[in-house]
Amino acid sequence: MxxxxxxxxxxxxxxxxxxxxxxxxxxxxxxxxxxxxxxxxxxxxxxxxxxxxxxxxxxxxxxxxxxxxxxxxxxxxxxxxxxxxxxxxxxxxxxxxxxxxxxxxxxxxxxxxxxxxxxxxxxxxxxxxxxxxxxxxxxxxxxxxxxxxxxxxxxxxxxxxxxxxAPARGELPLSRQENLTKSFFHLLLQHYQTQRSVAFYAEQLCITPKYLTTTVKRITGYSIQDWINDITIITAKRYLKTSSRTIQDISEELHFQTTSSFIRFFRQHTGCTPLKYRKDND
Known part of the structure; x- marks a missing residue:
């Protein structure tokens, strides 16, 4: 053994x-x-x-x-x-x-x-x-x-x-915090391209940003901002790899205020610029 x-x-x-x-x-x-x-x-x-x-x-x-x-x-x-x-x-x-x-x-x-x-x-x-x-x-x-x-x-x-x-194995119903986290992810998948603030999702769920942040962190082990950043970066990578959209077009699609702010965000989370990522994955 x-x-x-x-x-x-x-x-x-x-x-x-x-x-x-x-x-x-x-x-x-x-x-x-x-x-x-x-x-x-x-x-x-x-x-x-x-x-x-x-x-x-x-x-x-x-x-x-x-x-x-x-x-x-x-x-x-x-x-x-x-x-x-x-x-x-x-x-x-x-x-x-x-x-x-x-x-x-x-x-x-x-x-x-x-x-x-x-x-x-x-x-x-x-x-x-x-x-x-x-x-x-x-x-x-x-x-x-x-x-x-x-x-x-x-x-x-x-x-x-x-x-x-497989047959159910005596699963317990979702707790209030688990239901809240599930609702957050449902909203995130609908709005992540236009909304990246915790306050927006908290308002949609009629709770405080602090309570939403604490709940999602407790259930998933990662913060709301981590999840928002992750899905934004993955979407940007998909556009860069699979489309001919310009960096400016992608920035606008993801609702960044400026192309420069999108480039800074992408570099902060990936270690390279969008253009370099596209060239490396061409």
């Missing part, structure tokens, strides 16, 4: 999406470390078993089961069986926020409480087929990277569907 002890969590990031065998994952991120990933991790077990922690809660996974680790959660491996066969799929936060779907707060809450799920045999066969196809496209051309990402997403959708179809 491989064992590990609790250590200070190491933060790591990844490309848009990546799938790898567990042995490759542990070669990159050894057993004895805890990791904090700014994205989503999915694990699919086809043989053997593993014990692990998410945010210091312990879980067990065995054959024909999967687990999901949500963004900004700590992952620590405790013990693995010698015959473990496990595939790890990672999606970066940048990639997740460019998807044409809105976050499902209720599903995320369910996964947070019960991160492990049984996978039906036919679904396991489909996952293996998609995995085999994805591994056939290892070159770094734009076309094959897009194809790989699509195959990775297909695997993720199979696992997500398993969570959605």
């Amino acid at each position: 491989h064992t590990t002890t609790d250590n200070q969590a190491k933060t790591f990031t990844a490309e848009k999406s990546r799938i790898q065998d567990f042995t490759d994952f542990t070669a990159e991120f050894p057993h004895e470390h805890a990791f904090l990933f700014d994205g989503i991790i999915l694990g699919i077990c086809s043989k053997g078993n593993m014990r692990f922690k998410i945010n210091y809660n312990e879980y067990h996974i065995s054959a024909n089961e999967a687990f999901v680790i949500l963004p900004r959660h700590i992952f620590t491996i405790i013990r693995t069986s010698p015959d473990l066969q496990l595939k790890i799929l990672r999606f970066s936060s940048d990639f997740l926020l460019t998807l044409p779907t809105n976050p499902d707060f209720s599903l995320a809450r369910r996964i947070s409480h019960y991160p492990c799920i049984s996978i039906q045999p036919q679904d396991m066969e489909n996952i293996q087929l998609l995995y085999t196809m994805a591994r056939q496209y290892e070159s770094l051309s734009d076309l094959t990277l897009q194809l790989q990402s699509s195959l990775h997403l297909s695997i993720a959708f199979i696992i997500t569907a398993s969570f959605e179809q």
Whole structure:
């Protein structure tokens, strides 16, 4: 058996999406470390078993089961069986926020409480087929990277569907603070391109900015301004990578007062100017 002890969590990031065998994952991120990933991790077990922690809660996974680790959660491996066969799929936060779907707060809450799920045999066969196809496209051309990402997403959708179809497990109703946070994200997705002040969202929810800020921080671990900045930057990156809009056009689309203020905001949160980002991702 491989064992590990609790250590200070190491933060790591990844490309848009990546799938790898567990042995490759542990070669990159050894057993004895805890990791904090700014994205989503999915694990699919086809043989053997593993014990692990998410945010210091312990879980067990065995054959024909999967687990999901949500963004900004700590992952620590405790013990693995010698015959473990496990595939790890990672999606970066940048990639997740460019998807044409809105976050499902209720599903995320369910996964947070019960991160492990049984996978039906036919679904396991489909996952293996998609995995085999994805591994056939290892070159770094734009076309094959897009194809790989699509195959990775297909695997993720199979696992997500398993969570959605699973019977309820005595889930508690949302607390007032969780409902408030859910309402905030609903408003954010509607207005983030035009509204970046906490006061606006607090007014829409008929509460004080201080109470909204405290609540969202308590439920998610990150401030409202962090979430607003994140989604604004991701949207700006998407425009820079996928459209021919000028920097001025993007600035106006995101309702910055001036192009200069947009450039300063982008540089502050990415470390480079919008023009350099576009050139580097051309």
